[in-house]
Amino acid sequence: MGCSQCVGLEHETQKWAQQDLAQYRRGKQGRTTRLLIQALLDLGVGGQTLLDIGGGIGAIQLELLQGGAAAATSVEISTAYLDAAQQEAARKRLTDRITWLHGDFVALAEDVPAADIVTLDRVVCCYPDYEALIQKSTAKAGKFYALVFPKDWWIIRQALQLMNWIFKAQKSLYVAYVHPVAEIDRLIRTSGFVPAYQRSTLGWHVWVYRRG
Numbered sequence: 001m002g003c004s005q006c007v008g009l010e011h012e013t014q015k016w017a018q019q020d021l022a023q024y025r026r027g028k029q030g031r032t033t034r035l036l037i038q039a040l041l042d043l044g045v046g047g048q049t050l051l052d053i054g055g056g057i058g059a060i061q062l063e064l065l066q067g068g069a070a071a072a073t074s075v076e077i078s079t080a081y082l083d084a085a086q087q088e089a090a091r092k093r094l095t096d097r098i099t100w101l102h103g104d105f106v107a108l109a110e111d112v113p114a115a116d117i118v119t120l121d122r123v124v125c126c127y128p129d130y131e132a133l134i135q136k137s138t139a140k141a142g143k144f145y146a147l148v149f150p151k152d153w154w155i156i157r158q159a160l161q162l163m164n165w166i167f168k169a170q171k172s173l174y175v176a177y178v179h180p181v182a183e184i185d186r187l188i189r190t191s192g193f194v195p196a197y198q199r200s201t202l203g204w205h206v207w208v209y210r211r212g
């Protein structure tokens with residue numbers, strides 16, 4: 001993995017992956033992930049295929065498959081997260097319905113199969129070139145495009161700046177980004193989608209779009 005953000009993610013996620021997996025096994029899940037999963041279940045996932053980009057421990061894959069989705073593809077940069085996701089899928093006996101691809105989705109996009117549903121849960125904020133990420137991922141979505149990403153309020157920018165200073169002080173190459181919300185929305189709509197569900201928490205937008 002060549003890019004500095006990929007190296008940063010690989011390093012940071014060594015810590016995050018086992019913590020997230022332990023929390024998930026205790027039944028604890030981030031509120032925004034729960035909202036995204038519930039929104040998709042309500043919109044209907046029966047028989048649909050899923051492409052989950054940056055899926056971490058794979059909560060979305062597991063819960064949509066258990067909710068009736070047919071099959072999932074996961075594209076993940078982090079080997080630690082891939083490993084945790086594979087452990088949990090095996091525990092839930094869902095391994096044969098998930099295809100795992102290791103790497104940067106933007107670099108791999110040409111070889112990634114399209115799906116009915118594409119999800120990016122807290123991924124846009126981990127990637128510098130959000131335009132390429134959104135353009136290449138919307139192109140893969142047949143019906144629904146669902147994402148969780150941070151609000152672009154000044155206070156959130158300040159908080160992330162502080163967090164980035166701490167990462168830098170620790171010599172980490174990882175950087176968190178707040179990308180412009182209006183531009184994210186414009187890119188998704190330009191790719192042929194209209195909003196199907198929009199919720200926001202204090203810091204995050206949870207948005208699902210439907211192909212128009």
Ligand SMILES: C[S@@+](CC[C@H](N)C(=O)[O-])C[C@H]1O[C@@H](n2cnc3c(N)ncnc32)[C@H](O)[C@@H]1O
Nearest residue numbers: 054055056075076077078104105121122123126
């Ligand atoms: C903050 S974590 C979120 C994990 C999970 N989606 C969640 O919400 O718990 C961001 C994840 O996105 C992955 N990621 C970021 N950019 C990516 C890209 N371009 N291709 C594949 N994975 C990516 C990272 O490796 C990391 O696992």
